Amino acid sequence: MLSGVRTLGSARAQWVLRSSVTQYKVLLPRGARMQSSMSGAQRSDDIRVLGSSYNRDKWTNATPAILEKTGRDLLHHPSHPLAILKELIFKEFPTFAHYDNISPVVSTYQNFDSLGFSKDHPGRSVTDTYYINQNTLLRTHTSAHQLQLLAAGKKGDSELLALARNSSASPRNERFLVAADVYRRDEIDASHYPVFHQMEGVCTFSRAEIRKHIRDRDIAASTKSSTSENGSVAKLLDTTVIGDANPVQPEHLEEEAAFLADHMKQMMNNMVVQILTKAVAAQKSAGDADMAGSQTEFPVRWIDAFFPFTSPSWEMEVLFQGEWLEICGCGVMKQNILEDAGMTDRIGWAFGFGLERLAMLLFGIPDIRLFWSSDPRFTGQFAPGQITTFKPFSRHPACTKDVSFWLPESSEFHENDLMDMVREIAGDLVEGVKLIDSFTHPKTGKASRCYRINYCSMDRNVTNEEINAIQEQRQLNVLFQMKELIRRQNKMSIIEAINDPENSDAQDKMRLYILYMLVNKGLKQANRDECKAALRVVGCNLTALEHINQIDS
Numbered sequence: 001m002l003s004g005v006r007t008l009g010s011a012r013a014q015w016v017l018r019s020s021v022t023q024y025k026v027l028l029p030r031g032a033r034m035q036s037s038m039s040g041a042q043r044s045d046d047i048r049v050l051g052s053s054y055n056r057d058k059w060t061n062a063t064p065a066i067l068e069k070t071g072r073d074l075l076h077h078p079s080h081p082l083a084i085l086k087e088l089i090f091k092e093f094p095t096f097a098h099y100d101n102i103s104p105v106v107s108t109y110q111n112f113d114s115l116g117f118s119k120d121h122p123g124r125s126v127t128d129t130y131y132i133n134q135n136t137l138l139r140t141h142t143s144a145h146q147l148q149l150l151a152a153g154k155k156g157d158s159e160l161l162a163l164a165r166n167s168s169a170s171p172r173n174e175r176f177l178v179a180a181d182v183y184r185r186d187e188i189d190a191s192h193y194p195v196f197h198q199m200e201g202v203c204t205f206s207r208a209e210i211r212k213h214i215r216d217r218d219i220a221a222s223t224k225s226s227t228s229e230n231g232s233v234a235k236l237l238d239t240t241v242i243g244d245a246n247p248v249q250p251e252h253l254e255e256e257a258a259f260l261a262d263h264m265k266q267m268m269n270n271m272v273v274q275i276l277t278k279a280v281a282a283q284k285s286a287g288d289a290d291m292a293g294s295q296t297e298f299p300v301r302w303i304d305a306f307f308p309f310t311s312p313s314w315e316m317e318v319l320f321q322g323e324w325l326e327i328c329g330c331g332v333m334k335q336n337i338l339e340d341a342g343m344t345d346r347i348g349w350a351f352g353f354g355l356e357r358l359a360m361l362l363f364g365i366p367d368i369r370l371f372w373s374s375d376p377r378f379t380g381q382f383a384p385g386q387i388t389t390f391k392p393f394s395r396h397p398a399c400t401k402d403v404s405f406w407l408p409e410s411s412e413f414h415e416n417d418l419m420d421m422v423r424e425i426a427g428d429l430v431e432g433v434k435l436i437d438s439f440t441h442p443k444t445g446k447a448s449r450c451y452r453i454n455y456c457s458m459d460r461n462v463t464n465e466e467i468n469a470i471q472e473q474r475q476l477n478v479l480f481q482m483k484e485l486i487r488r489q490n491k492m493s494i495i496e497a498i499n500d501p502e503n504s505d506a507q508d509k510m511r512l513y514i515l516y517m518l519v520n521k522g523l524k525q526a527n528r529d530e531c532k533a534a535l536r537v538v539g540c541n542l543t544a545l546e547h548i549n550q551i552d553s
């Protein structure tokens with residue numbers, strides 16, 4: 001990441017290059033029934049998402065808190081800032097088909113293989129992605145629909161094509177936009193949330209069309225001018241050199257790739273200038289002219305990047321209020337995607353960007369959790385088609401608690417497991433989770449972690465009792481998870497830990513003791529009184545134990 005670049009939410013992994021794919025599966029629209037992986041009657045341990053049932057397997061890691069989000073449909077509330085931004089972007093691409101109603105449940109193939117992700121790509125890991133089962137997951141990006149929508153256009157798949165809101169604009173999906181919710185396991189802070197929204201853009205041309213454009217040198221004629229309604233201009237700062245590290249694909253002529261890049265850049269400049277100009281106007285009318293400095297020019301730069309599904313690839317950045325803001329990833333589509341879709345005579349470009357980052361800037365929204373608030377003091381501030389500056393309502397007092405635990409002696413603990421556990425119990429009350437201490441015992445090599453959890457409600461005061469109850473559940477859930485891990489490991493290690501004179505801290509001893517009982521006797525048989533006493537020492541009550549009991553049964 002370049003210094004000085006604003007990176008709200010941009011810690012998301014960049015996805016690297018690899019080879020091609022063969023097979024194609026169609027995704028069903030949101031709410032439709034999934035038939036493929038279901039056989040016969042629904043089993044009790046099936047997992048249900050948006051009205052459909054899926055088999056669980058050892059990949060299943062989508063939590064109830066996450067599944068609940070699949071039904072929220074923020075993009076369909078016309079006065080929600082994300083929906084307003086979506087509509088503004090759709091308006092900038094009138095000749096593209098507009099999709100905003102495709103189910104987030106996709107196949108592993110669609111999300112990864114169809115785009116050329118290598119089998120060992122880190123994005124596929126269960127610590128990064130929410131799996132429904134091995135072959136089905138919650139899409140991690142809108143690129144998951146590239147091949148599917150191109151193939152639907154080629155084949156004239158009327159069911160999928162009918163999902164476009166403006167089906168006459170590009171009746172065969174030669175050009176399309178997809179706005180959608182996407183899901184990634186992630187840390188917790190003001191700019192990261194495990195669900196966010198992206199906009200994908202795909203634009204293809206027949207090679208004959210491109211030859212004609214090149215002959216006529218009329219790229220500008222095929223896009224709008226990049227001057228906005230009030231005279232703002234995107235100044236290009238284009239230092240891009242197409243070289244070995246970011247090459248033109250062997251299937252493409254240099255001038256074809258150059259045409260696509262120019263066309264893409266102009267379309268995107270137009271869009272960004274239009275939208276940022278509206279943001280400046282909103283700030284001015286909210287009396288924040290200083291902040292925007294009445295910016296009328298928006299320099300744009302294109303940084304070399306790598307994605308498995310484009311080459312050459314770039315990241316677009318725009319200078320907004322003195323900082324380079326990362327807008328999106330983009331590039332010339334890998335030819336094998338078009339070929340797999342049956343489009344052998346077409347080539348194209350694509351982009352994908354996160355809506356939250358831009359919406360936070362446009363509407364002055366300081367915390368990503370606010371997008372999920374149903375507090376009328378938030379939802380009542382916005383109106384369809386308008387960018388207005390968010391007026392903060394009083395911040396509620398924050399409350400901080402620490403949680404510490406020993407790691408299992410394998411490396412199986414992943415921070416994102418803790419993040420999901422925290423969300424599962426406390427939901428949006430959690431503002432942030434930060435590692436504050438990690439310790440490795442010099443003799444035994446045992447490691448412990450301490451995390452500080454910040455609670456703060458967006459819309460009400462949280463009581464200490466409420467947080468304590470949450471905290472109890474969390475302590476015990478941590479133990480519960482450790483138990484799972486240790487069960488697969490060596491039970492003796494806990495006994496050793498209890499007897500280790502270094503673990504003289506009463507809390508640690510008691511935690512380990514509870515753990516021992518859980519592991520050794522099984523929770524149901526564990527001595528309730530002993531458990532109670534131990535729980536009292538670690539500051540939990542029996543309600544929390546009942547909670548584990550439910551998990552265990």
Ligand code: DAH
Nearest residue numbers: 141143329330331350351352
């Ligand atoms: N899907 C990518 C991500 O989520 C973003 C992206 C990059 C989309 C390049 C594209 C593209 O269509 O061409 O990180």
